[in-house]
Amino acid sequence: MQKTFYKLMVAASERHASDIYIWPDSDGFQVIYYSAIGIEKVHHFNTKIGEALIRHIKFSAHMDISEVRRPQLGRWHYLIGQQSLHLRVSSVADFLNRESIVIRLIYDMQDNILDWQPKNQLNELANLLKLKQGLILLAGQMGSGKTTTLYHVATNHLDNQMVLTIEDPVELVAPEFLQLQVNNAAHMGYEQLLKLALRHHPDIMIIGEIRDAETAHIVVQAALSGHLILSTVHAMSSKGIWYRLRAFGVPIDLLNQVVVGLGYQEMMTRDNQSYVNLKMASGKQLNELLVDLKNAETHAMAPQASS
Structure with a gap:
């Protein structure tokens, strides 16, 4: 099973897959990779081998191999030659008590470089870091590389500054950053970690995702206090970011004060090569967009008027 799993990991790493799925089907288990180009079915094992592989993964990730019915989470630091990967493992059984496994591959930052196009849009995002304060928000589909984009500009365009990240969970390993991870079991959610982070007085904070009203308000207040904050929001466009924050109850005037950049990106393919299509709005373009949004909402x- 060690050799079988190693071969799966090597192939997944070569494709730069973000997830490996091992799912039961009618006559065994299928192995699926999820990467920038989408879902790829790569292997099929009979039931005996599939179950043995799942036990090997659970054992190596310090999970209870005797427990099948309840969902479990595990971790595993895995080496492929000189490449270091952090694996986050999740298991759950279906209604027939057949287990499935999902493995998230967390790469070191230097192993996770994307191709951003057009290049001037990435440079526009990087230039916003010179502002030293404000709120930069990025939206995009799941798996479009939003966190990688934020990490990339912070790593390559910030010198001698303290960068603190808060994520759920950590998606990239960046030793030069102070990385905090949400732990709801320990009552350390985004809100609690944000309040804690402000006491460390970081120069820049990267917030994995603004997903509720309380987090949105704390992030905005932190930006008002003079911090530069980069974060992601689930929205379908740059305009959608505005509506998302307004739905969280953030006042219009505060948004106009703190937002210094809005962006949307999506993963595209051309000639079987994947790239990130990034569109940023900042400066005059952002101001015009915010005015239009405010006027439309008003x-x-x-x-x-009644007829």
């Missing part, structure tokens, strides 16, 4: 809320 008009929508205005009472309609």
Whole structure:
């Protein structure tokens, strides 16, 4: 099983897959890679081998191999030659008590370089870091590399500054950053870690995701206090970021004060090569966008004249 799993890991690493799925089907287990180009079914094992492989993974990730019914989480530091990977393992059984495994591959930052196009948009994002304060927000589909983009600009365009990250979970390993991970079991959610992070007085904070109203308000207040904050939001466009934060109850005037950049990116393919299509709005373009959004919202809320 060690050799079998090693071969799966080597192939996944070569594809730069973000996840490996081992799922039961009608006559065994299928192995699926998820990468920038999408889902790829790569192997099929009979039931005996599939179950043995899952036991090997669970044992190596310090999970209970005798427990099948309840979901479990595990971790594993894995080496492929000189390449270091951090594996996050999740197991769950279906209604027939057949286990499935999902393995998230967490690469070192230097092993996770994407191709951003057009290049001037990435440079525009990097230039925003010179502002030293404010809120930069990035949206995009799951798996489009939002966190990698934020890590890349912070790693390559910040010198001698303290960068603190808060994620759920940590997706990239960057030893030069102070990386904190959400742990709800220990009552350390985004809100608690954000409050703790402010006491460390970092120059820049990278927040994995703004996913609720309380986090949104704390992030905005932190940006108002003079911090530069980079974060991601689930939205379908740059405009969607605004509506998402407004839905969280963040006042218009505060958004106009703190937001210094909005971006949207998606993973694209050309000639079987993947790249990140990044579009940023900052400076004059951002100001015009914010004015348009504010006017549109004010008009929508205005009472309609009766006929």
